[in-house]
Amino acid sequence: MKNIVNNFTHVISLTSILLLLTLTLASCNPKAKPETANTDVTTGIKDQDAIIITENQFKSGGMALGKISMQEFNTVVKANGMFAVPPQNQADVSAYFAGYVKDISLLPGNKVEKGQVLFTIENPEYVQVQQDFLEAKGRLSYLKSDYERQKELMADNVTSKKNFLKAESEYTVTMAQYQSLKKKLSLMNINPNTLTGENIQSVISVVSPLSGYSTTINAGKGMYLNPSDVALTVTNTDDLHIELKIFEKDLPMVKKGQQINVRLQNDMNNVYKGVVHLVNKSINAQSRTVEIHGDLVNDEEVQLFAPGMYIEAEILTTSAEHPALPSEAVANIDNDFFVLVKKDNTNFKRVLVKIGATNNGFTQILNAADFKPNTEFLTNGAFNLITE
Numbered sequence: 001m002k003n004i005v006n007n008f009t010h011v012i013s014l015t016s017i018l019l020l021l022t023l024t025l026a027s028c029n030p031k032a033k034p035e036t037a038n039t040d041v042t043t044g045i046k047d048q049d050a051i052i053i054t055e056n057q058f059k060s061g062g063m064a065l066g067k068i069s070m071q072e073f074n075t076v077v078k079a080n081g082m083f084a085v086p087p088q089n090q091a092d093v094s095a096y097f098a099g100y101v102k103d104i105s106l107l108p109g110n111k112v113e114k115g116q117v118l119f120t121i122e123n124p125e126y127v128q129v130q131q132d133f134l135e136a137k138g139r140l141s142y143l144k145s146d147y148e149r150q151k152e153l154m155a156d157n158v159t160s161k162k163n164f165l166k167a168e169s170e171y172t173v174t175m176a177q178y179q180s181l182k183k184k185l186s187l188m189n190i191n192p193n194t195l196t197g198e199n200i201q202s203v204i205s206v207v208s209p210l211s212g213y214s215t216t217i218n219a220g221k222g223m224y225l226n227p228s229d230v231a232l233t234v235t236n237t238d239d240l241h242i243e244l245k246i247f248e249k250d251l252p253m254v255k256k257g258q259q260i261n262v263r264l265q266n267d268m269n270n271v272y273k274g275v276v277h278l279v280n281k282s283i284n285a286q287s288r289t290v291e292i293h294g295d296l297v298n299d300e301e302v303q304l305f306a307p308g309m310y311i312e313a314e315i316l317t318t319s320a321e322h323p324a325l326p327s328e329a330v331a332n333i334d335n336d337f338f339v340l341v342k343k344d345n346t347n348f349k350r351v352l353v354k355i356g357a358t359n360n361g362f363t364q365i366l367n368a369a370d371f372k373p374n375t376e377f378l379t380n381g382a383f384n385l386i387t388e
Helices: 002-027 055-060 125-155 161-187 248-253 299-304 382-387
Strands: 050-052 064-066 069-084 090-093 099-104 117-122 203-207 212-217 232-235 241-247 259-264 267-279 289-296 310-326 331-333 336-342 347-353 355-359 362-365 377-380
Touching: 069 248, 069 355, 069 362, 117 232, 125 161, 241 248, 241 259, 241 310, 248 289, 248 310, 267 310, 289 299, 310 377, 377 382
Parallel strands: none
Antiparallel strands: 050 347, 064 377, 069 241, 069 310, 090 232, 099 117, 117 203, 212 232, 241 289, 259 267, 259 310, 267 289, 310 362, 331 336, 336 347, 336 377, 355 362
């Protein structure tokens, strides 16, 4: 019985020693978490909106501070359109006379000069026109002489009035034929002053009415062209302008001289400046839109574009100043907008703000009155810190 009691006492002692050893090891555990800088020591509640940025983090991250400032914001009218040329800078070329295309070597995009031969056409009827002209020219010299002689005889009462009127009529009719045929030859690009029986031709040339580029080619070698057929189109792009369409509700806001910001459909980052040149006073009955014409401010940029190129534009109408921060200082989290406000050298606080318009890299702060005038904000590098 005594041995049993001793053994039981020994087991209790070992158990006590093991328990004491376990408590001692637990008190020495290195994984115990210290209090963070963002924890309220008195309550033990962590401030989720507080962020600490060390001096090294500030410099290595290229961060910057700034204050709310007054910035100019424009009311804009959005519009779509394209680049175009004025009517006098584009010509649909056709032949004045029907014929078969004998020679054409132009391709779309070829540069042409005013008066340059674009293509030639052939027709035996051209020969008849030249023949009629030479015959009228030959008769005209005799008829003029006879008319002047009959006029002198009539004055001396030597000839009858009938003979005089006949000579006058023949001369007048032949002169009209001569002038008419002379004009036709000019339209054929045949010089009537140098035309003789030896240089009559069945082929005539069609020349360019302006300098520019051949943009559309409809004619081909051997094709028969009627006077109404458009053989090709020549376009001069030196005076490229902006053509936009706005809705009728925006018409009262758009005025001549207002600035236009132009962006290409496939390059929305680059902005090209223009100015409103003309506002149409008529509204399209089907689309309920109004045409706006504008000019590029930088003439050198004209070479970057082509007629028909699609563009998106903003017409800057009214402007006003509002308190704002750089857009990079404002972060959007589930349609709520936050900024980082500096509390001291290393502590920042995430604060909810109300925003308005955005323009030229700045965002309007609607509740700017909630902040003191000297309040500093993290204006560069804030987005990643706020959204983390």
